[in-house]
Amino acid sequence: MIDSHAHLDDEAFDEDRDEVINGLYENGIDFIVNIGCDLKSSEKCFELSEIYENIYATVGVHPHDAKTYDDDLEKRLIELAGGKKIVAIGEIGLDYFYDNSPRNVQKEIFKRQLALAGKLKKNVVIHSREASQDTFDILKDAHEKYDFTAVIHCYSQSVEMLKEYLKMGDYISLGGAVTFKNSKNPKEVAKVVPLERLLLETDCPYMTPVPFRGKRNEPKYVNLVAEYIAKLRDMTKEDLVKITDSNTKRFYNIS
Numbered sequence: 593m594i595d596s597h598a599h600l601d602d603e604a605f606d607e608d609r610d611e612v613i614n615g616l617y618e619n620g621i622d623f624i625v626n627i628g629c630d631l632k633s634s635e636k637c638f639e640l641s642e643i644y645e646n647i648y649a650t651v652g653v654h655p656h657d658a659k660t661y662d663d664d665l666e667k668r669l670i671e672l673a674g675g676k677k678i679v680a681i682g683e684i685g686l687d688y689f690y691d692n693s694p695r696n697v698q699k700e701i702f703k704r705q706l707a708l709a710g711k712l713k714k715n716v717v718i719h720s721r722e723a724s725q726d727t728f729d730i731l732k733d734a735h736e737k738y739d740f741t742a743v744i745h746c747y748s749q750s751v752e753m754l755k756e757y758l759k760m761g762d763y764i765s766l767g768g769a770v771t772f773k774n775s776k777n778p779k780e781v782a783k784v785v786p787l788e789r790l791l792l793e794t795d796c797p798y799m800t801p802v803p804f805r806g807k808r809n810e811p812k813y814v815n816l817v818a819e820y821i822a823k824l825r826d827m828t829k830e831d832l833v834k835i836t837d838s839n840t841k842r843f844y845n846i847s
């Protein structure tokens with residue numbers, strides 16, 4: 593199966609990155625999409641996608657690092673986005689939980705990267721935390737201006753909000769949080785989201801699903817996310833994964 597959102601460039605994999613990547617297939621993972629967060633990780637994403645057959649990647653600047661975004665950085669992103677296995681712009685968005693960049697800067701850079709995605713004809717990967725309404729408003733406005741589809745990764749917003757995203761043609765992605773005892777929204781959402789709009793992810797090394805919570809997350813654990821959601825929906829894991837894998841390929845335009 594596919595892990596649609598991983599961060600194997602993260603320093604948590606510095607000791608054994610090669611081993612983890614080369615072991616993907618025997619752990620049941622056909623390929624992963626490695627997601628960029630800042631310029632350095634976008635460079636690394638590009639590099640990994642060039643070296644390894646089973647890695648596709650995205651480039652973009654996370655809201656945490658919005659304050660680092662300038663014209664030179666954008667120029668470099670455009671170059672990287674030209675890579676033949678760079679399949680989207682992301683992760684971009686808003687994070688009002690950490691507020692690592694001022695909110696007005698986060699909003700400005702989010703809009704700017706949506707415009708960039710429109711120009712480059714790429715889909716976008718969205719990070720949104722404690723910023724539900726602003727994320728939605730900015731995305732809605734961008735949908736009116738540019739032609740793209742978004743995936744709201746690690747979706748933790750309400751079912752009501754989900755309906756609004758679905759109306760705009762967007763996707764959501766669920767990961768380890770769905771297995772956490774105290775996570776209400778992801779479980780509710782997992783039960784009702786139309787299957788053709790759902791992607792599965794790990795967000796590794798973060799968000800490790802139960803029963804490995806607290807340990808380093810890895811792409812192979814996307815299997816546990818699939819198992820959990822399949823049970824919630826009263827279907828087999830195989831049937832679920834068949835649909836979500838084909839969604840991932842469609843969303844990222846991977847054949």
Ligand code: NI
Nearest residue numbers: 597627683795
């Ligand atoms: Ni992520």
